[in-house]
């Protein structure tokens with residue numbers, strides 16, 4: 001059995017208020033560790049806050065983000081827990097909206113956002129470049145000198161990829177990438193990724209939570225997996241309000257859901273997941289399983305995976321029980337025949353407990 005406890009959170013971050021943001025981030029890590037979580041996911045651009053707007057264009061903003069990350073990495077914050085931190089990163093002349101994945105005082109990978117949110121209240125194209133590089137998918141990134149000296153780490157993989165642990169694979173999908181026409185998670189799932197970490201900066205709109213949940217449950221319903229969703233909370237200095245609702249979804253079922261409109265600065269959502277149950281539950285067809293099952297753990301896959309838990313909602317429009325012949329005449333006839341045959345053979349059938 002592969003059991004893992006995961007923690008996601010909603011944080012009330014403020015643009016450029018690094019002290020406040022760090023306080024909330026540290027609090028969320030403390031509580032995730034106290035809960036026994038092996039993974040802690042924070043919201044999009046949590047170190048600077050999402051709504052820095054043209055402050056993203058100032059090199060200082062990025063430098064301070066690195067200073068904060070360094071502070072988290074030289075302390076014991078990431079000891080024994082995979083942490084995904086959201087912050088802007090400069091690579092050459094380009095600025096990227098990134099998830100920085102850290103474990104045991106090292107940066108494991110930097111994952112730049114590949115589909116930026118633009119339009120509506122989002123204007124990411126003004127501040128960031130989307131990572132579209134295909135070859136190689138993962139490049140080496142030279143860490144800023146003060147960070148590499150502090151961490152004794154010079155480079156880190158930068159780009160599109162996932163982390164393969166001994167017992168499972170984990171990857172980031174950044175906010176919009178879940179909702180775009182060609183989302184990232186299907187390809188990751190087919191490569192064996194079971195745990196998806198979505199860091200979001202999603203502002204409140206009426207019925208938007210419904211849209212988010214449809215996307216998240218849909219993502220894991222078809223291919224299976226654990227989907228961790230983290231969203232910001234409150235106003236961050238811009239013109240929008242983020243409504244939290246961080247959640248954890250397993251194979252299309254919501255197993256933990258944080259509050260919407262919470263007034264807390266840190267709202268942690270934790271769930272314990274049995275990854276083997278996750279694999280035996282997924283609803284893929286046998287043909288799909290024969291392809292992706294090879295990349296996952298093929299001996300765990302099988303026709304039982306077609307069965308899922310039902311809710312009364314699922315059956316609302318399901319009229320099948322009224323359409324097919326539920327009297328089972330063939331089956332009862334067969335039972336009768338068997339009983340007659342057993343009687344003829346002289347075997348006594350127990351008819352009562354007396």
Ligand SMILES: NC(=O)CC[C@H](N)C(=O)O
Pocket residue numbers: 044116117120122174175176177179200201202203
């Ligand atoms: N930060 C983003 O990528 C936002 C994506 C999308 N517009 C949402 O609100 O959820």
